[in-house]
Amino acid sequence: MSLVFPHTFVPWFRSVAPYIHAYHGKTFVVGMAGELIAAGKLNAFVQDLAIIHAMGIKLVLVHGFRPQVNEQLAAKGHPSRFSHGQRITDAPALDAAQEAAGQLRFEIEAAFSQGLPNTPMANATVRVVSGNFLTARPVGIVDGVDFIHSGVVRRVDSPAIRRAIDIGALVLLSPFGFSPTGEAFNLRMEDVATSTAIALQADKLIFLTEVPGIRENPADPTTDIDTELVLAEAKRLLATLPPAEQPSDLGFYLQHCVKACEEGVERSHILPFAVDGAILQEVFTHDGIGTMIVDEKLESLREAGPDDIGGILQLIEPFERDGTLVKRDRTEIERDIDHYTVIEHDGVIFGCAALYPYPEARTGEMAALTVSDAVQGQGDGERILKRVEQRARATGLDSIFVLTTRTMHWFIKRGFKVVDPEWLPEARKRKYNWDRRSQVLVKNLK
Structure with a gap:
């Protein structure tokens, strides 16, 4: 047997x-x-x-x-x-x-x-x-x-x-x-x-x-x-x-x-x-x-829509469970779905990220950057990052930032620099989880 x-x-x-x-x-x-x-x-x-x-x-x-x-x-x-x-x-x-x-x-x-x-x-x-x-x-x-x-x-x-x-x-x-x-x-x-x-x-x-x-x-x-x-x-x-x-x-x-x-x-x-x-x-x-x-x-990189909510939830759930990502409930994703970019392969979502702009500080947060384990190492994460950067520039932002506890080196290799959490826009700083101690990394888009 x-x-x-x-x-x-x-x-x-x-x-x-x-x-x-x-x-x-x-x-x-x-x-x-x-x-x-x-x-x-x-x-x-x-x-x-x-x-x-x-x-x-x-x-x-x-x-x-x-x-x-x-x-x-x-x-x-x-x-x-x-x-x-x-x-x-x-x-x-x-x-x-x-x-x-x-x-x-x-x-x-x-x-x-x-x-x-x-x-x-x-x-x-x-x-x-x-x-x-x-x-x-x-x-x-x-x-x-x-x-x-x-x-x-x-x-x-x-x-x-x-x-x-x-x-x-x-x-x-x-x-x-x-x-x-x-x-x-x-x-x-x-x-x-x-x-x-x-x-x-x-x-x-x-x-x-x-x-x-x-x-x-x-x-x-x-x-x-x-x-x-x-x-x-x-x-x-x-x-x-x-x-x-x-x-x-x-x-x-x-x-x-x-x-x-x-x-x-x-x-x-x-x-x-x-x-x-x-x-x-x-x-x-x-x-x-x-x-x-x-x-x-076959592989489509695009902005997300309401039909993608279930696929995004299924994609990020394992990463939320192991602590890589902060947990987001369905209501939050439904509310923010227009912020998301997804990469789709044969009708299945294999990667996503969200961009939350802070126009007053001319920056935006890239959150929930996720690529399925099934396609790790094939460049999908970098493709999503580039699309988010394009979206950020199109809305007049000068930089994007991420908060991470485990993937700092991946972002550093792609032009991000570590900054103190005090750098964060005031509205984002108020929501910063000091217990989680996430690293803040910024990339200049100019």
């Missing part, structure tokens, strides 16, 4: 809580490459999806089956043929795709039906719904190549999918669509997942793939993964790449992520299935593990 250490588990679980709150009731479309199943990672992945489902997130899972169809065709002595990044589906290939899809749906539904004690699936109840949710049309003939039974998505029955996920079911889509005449077409998993995410206006489109994401320098495989790409940057990168025909090509998944974001999906992700728990790390940690494409800069 594994041991749980409260001193690590409790802070970790609390750090995850903001994402649980933020994503409850949201819709995720997950595209799973067939290579994930071929690599023997289905059970672990299903366990992770069951956890996400238990958090109240609505899920649509689209499976691929490229290696499984290749295997079926090889067993029958029939070659696999591709062009323009898509399978040429002749009659034998269509039969192989149908057999592979049936087998994979059986395996996926079986995996979601597990419930052995002492496993992540214990007490899990995930009802899987499949059906003819996709209408397709043939690809036709492209550059002289007849794709025969290969198709593209024409329509997604989003109302039916929405009804299913709204009652708590997980919708499983195979890459097959049907024409109004009943003809079956083999589709690409990536097209199905992207079209479904757009039709549902999903909150996230997530691809679990054989690639780790987009590197900061795509030409250098040793550089780190770029965890966030603004849509405009992603489009510029895509424009420099050759047409992507293989899943390993840099633009193969990127092109679908870009399309999804252009058409209303808030965020799209490229994750490596080779990393155990990749989807949990991406969804429930600050920086994630793969590449996320967003329509606007």
Whole structure:
């Protein structure tokens, strides 16, 4: 039996809580490459999806089956043929795709039906719904190549999918669509997942793939993964790449992520299935593990509003409890909310500070400067400080000051100087807690 250490588990679980709150009731479309199943990672992945489902997130899972169809065709002595990044589906290939899809749906539904004690699936109840949710049309003939039974998505029955996920079911889509005449077409998993995410206006489109994401320098495989790409940057990168025909090509998944974001999906992700728990790390940690494409800069530094009160309280509470900050009640924050600046990441507040001006002394107090432990050391505190300085200058203040008992050196490194408490404006001096013995530090803004 594994041991749980409260001193690590409790802070970790609390750090995850903001994402649980933020994503409850949201819709995720997950595209799973067939290579994930071929690599023997289905059970672990299903366990992770069951956890996400238990958090109240609505899920649509689209499976691929490229290696499984290749295997079926090889067993029958029939070659696999591709062009323009898509399978040429002749009659034998269509039969192989149908057999592979049936087998994979059986395996996926079986995996979601597990419930052995002492496993992540214990007490899990995930009802899987499949059906003819996709209408397709043939690809036709492209550059002289007849794709025969290969198709593209024409329509997604989003109302039916929405009804299913709204009652708590997980919708499983195979890459097959049907024409109004009943003809079956083999589709690409990536097209199905992207079209479904757009039709549902999903909150996230997530691809679990054989690639780790987009590197900061795509030409250098040793550089780190770029965890966030603004849509405009992603489009510029895509424009420099050759047409992507293989899943390993840099633009193969990127092109679908870009399309999804252009058409209303808030965020799209490229994750490596080779990393155990990749989807949990991406969804429930600050920086994630793969590449996320967003329509606007994910991290927002802005002035606070009434909707931020709960997030600020949740952020500062641990620091009040350990004595780093003076305790502030909800009424006080509600009254002073227009004084606050916040830094928001993916809908969760990770940092804040308040500016209380004393115009008669041409100075202002920066109070409650807080950055979550989850993002310590990433420069968010300095970014908030700079924004507060801008606000102070804009209101005609010549300096700002802080009172602190524990973080004096951080402020000194950023241009603050220690002064005697007698320096404080008269109105602030009357409220100074001499028992707390806070250090007073001042920064000149002129």
